[in-house]
Amino acid sequence: MQYGLAFPYIDVHVLLELAQEAEAAGWDGVFYWDGGGVEPWVALTAMAMHTERVRLGTMVTPLPRQQPWKVASAAATLDHLSKGRVILPVGLGVIELEKMGIVKDYKVRAQMLDEGLEIVDQWWRGEPFSYDGTYYQIEETSGMAPVQTPRIPIWVHGGERQSQILRAARWDGVKMGGTPAQVQQGIQAIMAHRTAAAPLDIITESETPGDDPEQAAEIVRPYAQVGVTWWIEAIWDSAQRIGGVEGMRARIKQGPPRI
Template sequence: MKYGVVLPLSGIDGDLERLVEYARIAEDAGWDGVFLEDYIVYWGEHNITYDPWLALTAIALRTQHIELGITVTPLPSRLPWKLAREAITLDHISHGRLILGFGLGDAQDHHFGEVANEKQRATMLDEGLEILAGLMSGQPYSHQGTYYTINEVTFNPQPVQRPRIPIWIGGWWPRKAPALRAARWDGFCPAKLPDAQGDGSLKPHDIQAIRDFISTNRTGDAPFDITAAGHSAMGDRAKARAQIEPFEAAGATWWGEFILPEPGESAQALARIKQGPPRD
């Protein structure tokens, strides 16, 4: 299992430089990845929002080996060809450390007259993913679809990673459509729909069910990632490890540690990062 920290798109107490510094410290502390969400307007009381692509670029320039991910970009709200160019550039800047996560997007981010219908956004997402893969191939590519048209073009350079940058899909479980979409790509970042008691936290049995569903619907034997995320025990590595082990046993390949401090909690968040991942 790999371990990543999920940092806030609003910076640390609103400070972007401190966000970059926390990511650098995470690398020094032994974490495997740093992940940002992608919003135009970030959730939270003050709505402070930085661009995740530029923030990850700054992090890439301050780190050496930690993987960099976005979980997840609302692809229907972006131009796929512009995003492809940005992603390829960041993959080169980071020397092949980028992971791309995509989804439909949250309703809270629909401020700008975008398509809101989920079925339409799903079609746009699938078309956009096809376009991304085509443009990252380094081969001549054209597309005639429902929402996008591309006359033949070749994108160079190709990404550092081959055959392309890994693509993860985010979505709600136990809805099957997002997991089925993810099975066609490289990973799944599930969130849990609240149950009858209002509990929306993923459990190990959810990860097991996701793994079984993906295995049934996936062709080929290429590696596939499944993420679990939450807050592990602070100050007790053994307790944190015991908390995460059932997720690993169920099939999760990544654990995302939420480091999303409220104002005044940045010191505690930094201490959790310095504690490092709960490896064996």
């Protein structure tokens, strides 16, 4: 199992410090909030220049709110600068994004997400392509291949709807909540539709007590046993709420849970 950190909106200078401290403490990935305000790809690029090992990504990019070709270009550029450390988690976007002009209908957002992912995948092939969808049209253009092959890993949100299951089965990772038993059921539903030979990352996000390694291991172990491959520590929750930035810093330095 690998261990990541989900960063909320914080001062970008502090963010760089925390990313370096995360790498030094043994965390495997750092993921930054993508919801307006700070431009996440600029912040992630700065983190890439100040780290050497940790994976880098958003948590998560609301693809229907953005131009998918710009997201694809930014991610591919960062993949080159970071020497192949990028992950792209995507989703529909929270309801508050309606205030920023995003369409309110979640069914439409889902269709835009699927079209956007097709464009991102085509862009990363680095070959000429065109696209004629319901929501996006692209005349023949050429994208940019990232360092990673066959592409930068794409993580999507899981759920019980058939469309969510099919989407998760198509891409490279799925973020799932719930108990270990519920996650296991979700994995089984997805794998029944998966045709790709490549492994599927299973991601879950929660909290562990950094000052109690045994309890932390007890929390994480059941998820690892059912197939979770990434544990994302939500330091934006209790650690920040109770201790602010210093609370987050303290939890980071305690290191990831180990099983």
